Structures are given as structure tokens and as C-alpha cells.
Amino acid sequence: MELNNLISKLLQNPVNNNIDITKLIKILNIKPTYPIILVGGTNGKGSVCAYLTTILTIAGFNVGTFTSPHVFNYNERICINNKPIDNETLENTLSEIISHTDGIGLFKTFTLVAHKIFIKHKIDIAIIEVGIGGLNDITNLFEPTISAVTNVDFDHMDILGDTIDAIGYQKSGIYRQNKLAFFGGDNPPLSLINNAKAIGANLQIFGTDFGVNRHELSFDVWCKDKTFYSLP
DSSP, X not given: OOHHHHHHHHHHSOOOTTSOHHHHHHHTXXXXXXXXXXXXXXXXXXXXXXXXHHHHHHTTOOEEEEOSSOSSOGGGGXXXXXXXXXXXXXXXXXXXXXXXXXXXXXXXXXXXXXXXXXXXXXXXXEEEEOSSSSTTOGGGGSOXXXXXXXXXXXXXXXXXXXXXXXXXXXXXXXXXXXXEEEEOSSSOOHHHHHHHHHHTOEEEEBTTTEEEEEOSSOEEEEESSOEEEEEO
């Protein structure tokens, strides 16, 4: 089936929320062995993913990136070293996933497709953008090595809640015990801080634990242990 037809099928078919995604992941044998940086937040997720991908690619790593939405083509959602995957790879992998189920919707399907492709390409690290919230998002089913929440504001209130604390709790659901957990905005919600403490995440807050000093032609990045001066 051609790529456009596959995507049309995903968009047209009703979503079955009763499908067990965890079971489907096992059936598809999706077992990432690469580290994952999971990026959530209300705004700036895509930009953070773009920066991280570029930095790591230039450093010589084989980087897989999953973001949404796309600008021109669906291929843009899944990139290897900043280059969108080709039509044949996307079509073949989509066909494989859809052969098991076509009822989980486009975003969830593409998340599974991305990891399938990353495994095939033997990437060194994955940069993954959360879809909605974090706690119950399909991207959170794959264990992150580092988690980052850019900021918290009112978004998807019908799903995440109608207060900043409710939304902050949902977004902090991507944090993990004994792993780095970044927050990049001003005034982190108390719910986010408390949840990070409750699960034992290593929370790093912008302006307190790390930050940036901007100059006319460069900038410095600092954290508690060291400072990197005059970065271009």
C-alpha cells in the first residue's frame, strides 16, 4: 500500500482506546537499547529537540529524532542525523505496524514506527518529543535516560486539567527515579517539584541548578559544578 494511502487510513480509522499498547510493543518486539532524552512541556519542545539533535549529530553521534507535527511531509517527524527518513522506510515500517493494528491513531502509530526505525538504524541516542502531557503519553512507555520539561502553561486542559498544578503533575510524569530531570521554565509548579521529590528524580531547575549568561557575541552555560565560558 502506498505511503499516502497508509496515512489516510490512519487518519480515517476510529481510534480504539482499549487497545493494550504495552502488549502491542511486546508483539512488535520494540526493545530500545539506546539512551532516550524525552522532552515535554507546553512550549519549546520542538526547539529543544532540534538543538539537541544538531549538537549531538555534530559531535559524531548517530541520532534518531521523533517530533511532531511536521511542516511539509510526514517523513519529517522521524529523522536520522537531522535528515527525514525516506518514503520506502516509512512505508515499510508503517505497513508492519498497521498489519498488527490500525486502531491506535496516527501519533501512537508513528511513535512505534520511530522506535522500529531507530532500532534498525542502530542509533546511539534518541531525542523524543512528548505528544500531550507526559504521564499517560505513549512516548513515556519507553524508558527515558534523561527527561526535560521546558515549561508549564495552560494547554490541553480537557485532558491534563484546568490548573497549572494539575498540568505540571502530568508533565512531570516523564521524570524517573535517580535520573536527571530538567525544568527549563520560570516558577516550576509545586506539583512538579513534589512529584520529582516523591519519585527520587534528580531535578535540575533553570536559574537555580543551571543557567545561561548571554553576551553580545557568545554565552556562558553554568551549573553547580562548572561553567562553560564564551560558547559561540
